[in-house]
Amino acid sequence: MKSKSLTFIVPIFAIIILVLAACGSGDGEKKDNAGAEKESASSYPEKNIDGIIMWGEGGATDIIARTLAPMVESEIDGSLVMQNKAGAAGAIATQYVHDQPADGYTLLFGAENPNLYQVLDISDRSYQEDFVPVTIIANSFAGIIVKADSPFETLEDLVEFAKEKPNELIFGTTGEGGLPSVVLAMLQNELGTEFKTVPYDGEGPVTTALLGGEVDVTAVTVSAAQDYVESGDFRMLTVVNEEPIEALPDVPAITDSYPEIDKYLPWGPFQAVFAHKDTPADIVEKLSESFQAAVETDEFKDTLSNLGMEYMNISGQEAIDYVDQNRSTSAWMLYEAGETAKSPEEFDIPKVEE
Structure with a gap:
């Protein structure tokens, strides 16, 4: 009877020891993995x-x-x-x-x-x-720009034309959700303008399109337009802000002409x-x-x-x-x-x- 009990108990202990060893091994692996993560972070970057x-x-x-x-x-x-x-x-x-x-x-x-x-x-x-x-x-900041030889001297000129002759002017955009589309939403929502839109893959392409006469007007960041404005290729009609900005102090703020835009600002x-x-x-x-x-x-x-x-x-x-x-x-x-x-x-x- 004693011998049968021992025969039963010994395998059970053996199993318990194996399970505990496995758990201990797993904990060790976790620690090693954590250490490896820390090491990889400290040595980051290891490639381009x-x-x-x-x-x-x-x-x-x-x-x-x-x-x-x-x-x-x-x-x-x-x-x-x-x-x-x-x-x-x-x-x-x-x-x-x-x-x-x-x-x-x-x-x-x-x-x-x-x-x-x-x-x-x-x-x-x-x-x-x-x-x-x-x-x-x-x-x-966003700036609304036209070519230097454009008939639109001011933002008011552009807005009045776009209201009187809807969809006649082409507004270059960078696609849905791009900066120009948000500026267009401001103008449409508050001023009732309507433009035909043509999308381009970014500010570089859309400014090139404006330079080449493919579009009549666009809105881009001041940084993307500044060189063109300073060289005399483009005219910036307004900056979308509550006041002129230091980089282009002579460009009027959009709220100078249309105070109702103020509710969207500051935005950029x-x-x-x-x-x-x-x-x-x-x-x-x-x-x-x-x-x-x-x-x-x-x-x-x-x-x-x-x-x-x-x-x-x-x-x-x-x-x-x-x-x-x-x-x-x-x-x-x-x-x-x-x-x-x-x-x-x-x-x-x-x-x-x-």
Whole structure:
């Protein structure tokens, strides 16, 4: 009887010992994996980082990204390989970055456009649900521009013509959700203008189209138009702000002519860098520190000033709050102008109080 009991008990103890050993081994593996993650973050980057620019060459996003990249390389001790992936108001680049591994090796150099993808039914992607901000570099101002030989000397000239002869003038855009479409919504919603629109893949292409006479008017960031204005090729009719800006002090603010636009302001495009939302937090932190150090340099601040942009250099929760505020303003502005496919309420986008 004793012998049978021992025969039964010994295998049970053996099983328990094996299970405990396996658990201990698993804990060790977890610790080793955690250590490996820390080690990989501390040694990041171990290969080139791809910087995906959501617009074509020559626009504000492209200029800022390519100016900043070499400065970031010095800070992070790695290489940034910049690529333009234009199309669908930046949605092609946004989807591309979203589809890459969340390892910090593919970054989105973007503007405000993904804030409107869902209400415009362009894409399911959004900054809020799919990305984390590495840094908000700067914000800027939109300017409404025409060629220097245009018959429209003032914004009032343009608005009156567009109201009296709807859809006769061609307004160049960067597609649904781009800066020009938001400015058009302001004009339509408050002033009753009607333009024919033609989309282009970014500010560079649309300014080239204006220069070539393919379109009559467009709205772009001040940075994308400034050289053309200063060279005498373009005339900027207004800056979309409550007051003139330092970069172009002679250009009137839009509220000088149309005070009713004030309810949408302050509003403007921004330049930022985003990573996939599942990127390890310590890698995002390392990226943020490197980008912020680069943006903080006097050399880059001078670049921003010369481009008519306002230095921001924010990250973390402050950056998240800023992007959310921009989204609320733009989404509801377009919705009230009848330009969105869906209501912002469907996506829990709060309305900004006037």
